[in-house]
Amino acid sequence: MYFKDKKKIFLATILILIVVGGIAFSIYHEMNREEDIPQDNTNSTQEKEYLTNIDLELYNNDKTIMWNLDSGKLVREDEGNIYNMDSPSFEAYENEEILYTGHGNNAIYNNSEETISLSGNIEIDKNKLLLQTERIIWNQKDDIITGEKGVKLTSPELIITSEEFTAPVSLNRIEFKGSENSRAKVEWR
Amino acid sequence: MQTKNFSKLALILLLISIFILMFSFNILAQQNLTADQLIFDQSEEGAAIIEATNNVKMIYNEMVITGDYAKFEQGKQVVTFEGNVKMVMESGELTSDNLRYEMKNEYLEATGNVLLQAEDYKVESNDLTYDRSIKEMIFTGQQAYIEYGKITANADQIKVLNEENKAVLSGNVSGQQRSNKFKADQIEILNNGDKIEMTGSAQLNFESIEE
Numbered sequence: 001m002y003f004k005d006k007k008k009i010f011l012a013t014i015l016i017l018i019v020v021g022g023i024a025f026s027i028y029h030e031m032n033r034e035e036d037i038p039q040d041n042t043n044s045t046q047e048k049e050y051l052t053n054i055d056l057e058l059y060n061n062d063k064t065i066m067w068n069l070d071s072g073k074l075v076r077e078d079e080g081n082i083y084n085m086d087s088p089s090f091e092a093y094e095n096e097e098i099l100y101t102g103h104g105n106n107a108i109y110n111n112s113e114e115t116i117s118l119s120g121n122i123e124i125d126k127n128k129l130l131l132q133t134e135r136i137i138w139n140q141k142d143d144i145i146t147g148e149k150g151v152k153l154t155s156p157e158l159i160i161t162s163e164e165f166t167a168p169v170s171l172n173r174i175e176f177k178g179s180e181n182s183r184a185k186v187e188w189r
Numbered sequence: 190m191q192t193k194n195f196s197k198l199a200l201i202l203l204l205i206s207i208f209i210l211m212f213s214f215n216i217l218a219q220q221n222l223t224a225d226q227l228i229f230d231q232s233e234e235g236a237a238i239i240e241a242t243n244n245v246k247m248i249y250n251e252m253v254i255t256g257d258y259a260k261f262e263q264g265k266q267v268v269t270f271e272g273n274v275k276m277v278m279e280s281g282e283l284t285s286d287n288l289r290y291e292m293k294n295e296y297l298e299a300t301g302n303v304l305l306q307a308e309d310y311k312v313e314s315n316d317l318t319y320d321r322s323i324k325e326m327i328f329t330g331q332q333a334y335i336e337y338g339k340i341t342a343n344a345d346q347i348k349v350l351n352e353e354n355k356a357v358l359s360g361n362v363s364g365q366q367r368s369n370k371f372k373a374d375q376i377e378i379l380n381n382g383d384k385i386e387m388t389g390s391a392q393l394n395f396e397s398i399e400e
Contacts, residue, residue: 127235153229157263158237160227176227183223183246186239186261 056083056109058116060143060169066093067138067169069116071107083109088118092169100126100171104136114140122147126171130154133165143169151176159187222247222261222268236264245270250295252278254288266293274299280326280351281307285317295321303328305349309381310337310356312347324351332361338382340366355379369393 056069071085088107092099105120117137124131134149146166153160153174162176162184178184224241232238241259247268257272270288276299277283286301297319305312305326315330326349328335333347337356342364348357358364359375366385374389387393 155237158239160229160239162227172230174229176229178223178225178227183225183244184227184241186222186227186241188220 056085058109058138058140060140064094065099065169067091067116068093069107069109081111083107083111085109090118092171094170100124102131116140124171128156131165131171131174138169145169145171157189159189161185161187219248220250222259224259232262232264234264236262238262249290249292252276254290256288265291267291278321280319280324281305283317297321309354310335310349312336312349314347325349326351335364335378337378340364340378340382340385342371342376342378344376354381 056067056071056074058067058069059065067090069085069088069090071088073086075084076082077084085107087103087105089101089103091101102118102122102124104118104122107116107118109116115137117135119135122133122136130153131147132150132152132154133147136145136147138145144166145168146164148164151162151165153165153176160176162178163182165174165176167174176184222239222241222245224245225243226241228240228242230238230240239261241261243257245256245259247254247259247270249268254268254270254274254276256270256274259268259270261268268290270290272286274285274288275282276285276288276297283299283303283305285299285303287299289298290296297317299317299319301315303312303314303317305317305328312326312328312333312335314328314333317326317328319326328347328349329345332343332345334343335341335347335349335356335358342358342362344358344362344364345360346358348359349355350357356378357375358378362371362373362376364371364376371385371387371393373387375387377386377388378384379386
């Protein structure tokens with residue numbers, strides 16, 4: 001009866017639309033606010049950026065050799081116990097003289113275990129030597145670097161291949177180990 | 190029809206020949222040293238020094254040398270083997286306690302319980318020097334011993350010249366051909382052991398034929 005009046009019906013429809021629109025806008029606004037929360041958390045973003053600007057410096061036990069480790073992306077995990085790095089590159093110095101340089105696909109520094117492990121297409125340049133492998137681990141407790149999988153040392157005269165190697169941090173003397181199926185091998189170039 | 194078959198056959202033979210040729214080149218080109226463990230070090234001049242231990246095997250210029258331990262010095266181009274050394278080469282199979290090979294000069298020294306087992310002869314001594322470029326072997330030390338054809342002999346020095354199929358024995362030579370004994374300052378064993386030439390003070394003792 002009351003709604004028979006067309007003007008009143010139109011007015012009621014407008015009112016309903018306004019109310020529905022208002023509610024919808026409120027919901028939409030609330031959802032946007034929720035999405036914005038992580039973006040507004042500037043502290044964590046700043047922490048990651050801050051970490052990427054740090055050069056990680058690692059020393060051997062007698063502090064004669066230093067590794068300067070840099071990465072395009074560095075993520076701090078486990079309350080700073082683990083540093084996960086993408087595309088790491090490193091330089092080793094002995095008494096400020098460069099010993100060798102290297103790079104890989106990924107690096108993980110474990111502070112509590114005192115190990116740094118690099119993996120994926122690792123290449124180390126030392127004078128005229130190129131050492132390639134898939135994975136290396138530097139155990140800072142004994143200052144021994146071990147490498148495994150696809151180990152290859154190329155010098156101007158020789159190529160050495162093996163399954164794994166161990167060496168001091170200076171990489172002055174490298175021990176290559178083979179297995180029964182695949183012995184360590186030297187080939188003359 | 191016959192021409193077609195002949196062409197096919199010729200093509201197959203050609204391919205087989207190419208394969209064999211490439212395979213041979215590959216074998217000849219092999220130059221490597223393998224071991225359970227290799228230690229890479231560098232001299233002060235930066236030359237590589239490689240120490241190999243356990244199941245050491247080197248393939249180099251148609252030679253295969255095995256031993257317990259080997260040291261390769263890149264600067265000097267010298268490889269040294271120690272312990273149960275065995276070398277298989279064109280002249281036969283050589284075993285010794287130690288072996289030193291100069292790769293550049295193709296010169297070899299073997300010491301301790303040297304034994305060379307060749308197709309036509311066998312020599313035992315304490316020391317051996319072998320110049321591969323002229324295929325000359327000199328065996329010395331504590332009465333070197335040779336078995337060459339029907340001849341067995343001892344001498345202070347035995348020189349084997351593979352190219353000439355002869356051996357020259359010098360210094361306190363004593364030996365036996367069949368049942369005939371001989372002594373001399375120097376003898377030459379020729380024609381794969383069929384003939385002996387003696388020089389210097391020589392003495393022959395023919396076996397008396399008992400009737």
